[in-house]
Amino acid sequence: MRLLLAEDDTALGRATCVYMMRDGHAVDWVTNGNQLIELTGKFDYDCVLLDLGLPELSGRDCLVNMRSRELTTPVIVTTAQGFRDHRIHLLDLGADDYLVKPYDLAELSARVKAIVRRSQVVNPPAQTQQSFGPLTLMPASNSVLWHGNTVVLTAKEFRVLEALLQRQNRIVTRQQLEAEIYGWNESVGSNAIEVHIHHLRRKISGELIQTVRGVGYQVGTL
Numbered sequence: 001m002r003l004l005l006a007e008d009d010t011a012l013g014r015a016t017c018v019y020m021m022r023d024g025h026a027v028d029w030v031t032n033g034n035q036l037i038e039l040t041g042k043f044d045y046d047c048v049l050l051d052l053g054l055p056e057l058s059g060r061d062c063l064v065n066m067r068s069r070e071l072t073t074p075v076i077v078t079t080a081q082g083f084r085d086h087r088i089h090l091l092d093l094g095a096d097d098y099l100v101k102p103y104d105l106a107e108l109s110a111r112v113k114a115i116v117r118r119s120q121v122v123n124p125p126a127q128t129q130q131s132f133g134p135l136t137l138m139p140a141s142n143s144v145l146w147h148g149n150t151v152v153l154t155a156k157e158f159r160v161l162e163a164l165l166q167r168q169n170r171i172v173t174r175q176q177l178e179a180e181i182y183g184w185n186e187s188v189g190s191n192a193i194e195v196h197i198h199h200l201r202r203k204i205s206g207e208l209i210q211t212v213r214g215v216g217y218q219v220g221t222l
Helices: 010-022 033-042 059-068 082-095 105-122 155-165 174-181 192-203
Strands: 004-005 027-031 047-051 075-079 095-102 130-132 135-138 143-146 148-149 209-212 217-218
Touching: 004 010, 004 033, 027 192, 033 047, 033 059, 033 143, 047 059, 047 082, 047 105, 059 075, 075 105, 075 148, 082 209, 095 105, 130 155, 130 192, 135 155, 155 174, 155 192, 155 217, 174 192, 192 209
Parallel strands: 004 027, 004 047, 047 075, 075 095
Antiparallel strands: 130 135, 135 143, 143 148, 209 217
């Protein structure tokens, strides 16, 4: 999943980013409301983690802005205020869930997964399954079948494979794959994509992904 974290507390933002990335998510982290508005206008996110106390434009105003643009992206609000009327007001404005600080990161991650699952039931992806010869990807469950047998992939390996299959007839550059699976402020190793490609070839088939030297990658002929 690709998450947008809006949090101006540096320590909390960094800790949340690290935890969510270890849990297999790509995370874009912003520290003010104007940045959030800009990114939600450019990219589609699976979930937004929204601190109410943002500078420049408050989290409340960001939430109102998103819903006024008819964005249905799930939003989890985080704030130090836990009064009942405050929670009710934010839920009425369009928040999907609410966590009072300090929150447990494992609980936050579980809530993200639960909300995204519910969102996909209401708004199912246009394509629930992708097939390429004997290979089948099921994005809803992040699972892969090869000749009918389950292949265990990491979250990032799955996303690399999914990105390539979505562009079956095109060459995909390393930079495009990095943008697809990593947050824009996430540190990426110079050979990270090559490592994921190597693991996919080893786990599935050496013929699965072709290297187009000096350009990028594309799925091969199976």
